[in-house]
Amino acid sequence: MIDVARLAGVSQQTVSRVVNGHSNVGPDVRERVERAISQLRYNRNSAARALATNRSMNLGVLSYSLPVHGSTMVLFGVAEEARRNGYATSLVSISDVDPGSIRAALDTLLGDSVDGIVVLAPMSAAAPVLNGLDLAVPIVCFEQGAPASSHAVTMDDGLGARLATRHLLDLGHRTVWHVAGPRGWMASDARRAGWLAELAAAQRPAHPEFTTTDWTVESGYRAGLHINDDPSITAVLAANDSMALGIMKALSERGRSVPGDVSVVGFDDMSEAAYFQPGLTTVRLDFDQVGRLAVDHLLQLIGGEPAEMIPAIAPGLIVRGSTSAPRPHD
Template sequence: MVDVARLAGVSQQTVSRVVNRAENVTPEIRERVEQAIEQLHYRRNTAAAALASNRTMNLGVLSYALSVHGTSLALVGISEQARRHGYSTRLVTLAALDHATVRSALSELSADEVDGIIVLAPLTAAMEVLRGIESDVPIVTFEQGSTESATSVSIDEVHGARMVVRHLLDLGHATVWHIAGPPGWMASDARQLGWRTELSERGRIVPPPISTTDWSPRAGYEAAARLAENLNVTAIFAANDPFALGAMKFFDEQNIAVPGRVSVVGFDNVAEAKYYNPSLTTVVLDFEEVGYRAVDQILSMMRGDETHGVPLIEPQLIVRDSTGPAPS
């Protein structure tokens, strides 16, 4: 650090502020210090930093169902943002959501001496269990569909679902049918709430949602088989992109044109969505941003800052080839 300060022409305290991403550094000074750091290949001594700050420099992550699209991307964001701030992450996955399992996982993370815990288990059961457990360190949760909070991070998925329904109604469809996510997931509830609310406020019939038991393309395929029996179905909102993929596969096998006969919209904007045939109209949810904001919020809590509600992340509707005007 002495060498970096000398090369950049600043004090060691200024180098420390830049390394710790303090805000009271001018852009010009920050750039000089960062250039010196790069030139000298300086690497922060995390062990020394931990001793100086009385912190472990570790963040715990408690996760459930890492194979699910949103959870896995949020974990990427957490890992990247933690690294930027000099923190390592300790991951513990939940095999179940009962009180004993969640408490045991929290104890395991505490035994690893973490400074804070981020919970990636956006299920109603997990949140109910967590509210009954006290923790010695700050906890930030990922709660899909929740309102703005100082202890949770969320995307405005209700608004995202409403955008889907609005898009389809504006294309002339009389109503929108919904392939709902499996019960217990906060995402399922939020997306169904947005769908139902928009239809109701537009004075349209709210059809019964098509239930599923998992988030797989097969579930979407089977739901489409049920929907195809009703000739009045011209627009479908699938609660995730794999559902939409499965549905379009069924329609293709039955020579039901998408979007000529029925329009299909997904949710999540998986990397493959634009390569579906036809390319999929869907909603972008920035799950990596969830991870970034969760880390920033828990670091703020650890510093003892005055914490405010974390603003909801705004979704974005991407219109592609799977939606079109209602058939005449």
């Protein structure tokens, strides 16, 4: 550390702040320190650091439903940011979000002597359980679609649904139908609310959404079969990209074109979305940023810094070939 400080032209304390992820370091100074670390191939001794700081250098992660795209990407962001800051991660997954399962998972992580915990369970039922806990270590949650707070990283899914709905209305569609996400997920509720809010603002009719039981392509395919049966439907917002793919598959098999007969918008901007046929118009969410923010905020809490408000991550609309104006006779 002395060598790094000398090469970067800063104090050892500044080097310590950089390697420990503190936010009170200017970008120019941080860049000089990181360049010196790279040049000198400096690696922190985790065992020595743990003894010096009385920390385990291990972060706990509690996750629900890993196969879901968003959860997987957030977990990747958590692991990478933890590693960058010299921390290992311990993962415990749960198959249900009841109080007993959550408590047992947290006890397992606490038994591993973690310094803090990131909870990736963006479910409506999980929030009240987690908010009522009094743990010996700091905890940061992922509450997708919830208002910004000082204890959770959030994404503005409602705004994303409004952007997608407005895009379809601006193309000339009279209204937009919605294939909703499964019940119980914060994202499902937020995306449905955003869709309804934008239709209401435009004074357009809101038809009952198509319901699903999970986030899979198969759920979208089943909804697509029903969409095909109603020729009045010209625009659809799917609650995620996988379901959008299923909708497009069902319509294609029945001889309906996308976007000629039905425009389709997805949600998440998974890496495959650009390679659908046609490319999928979708709402981009930066799940990797969720993981990075969660770890950065957790490390601040571990370091004794006050809990600050975490701004909600903003979505962006990515327009591709799956949306167009409706046919003239529509």
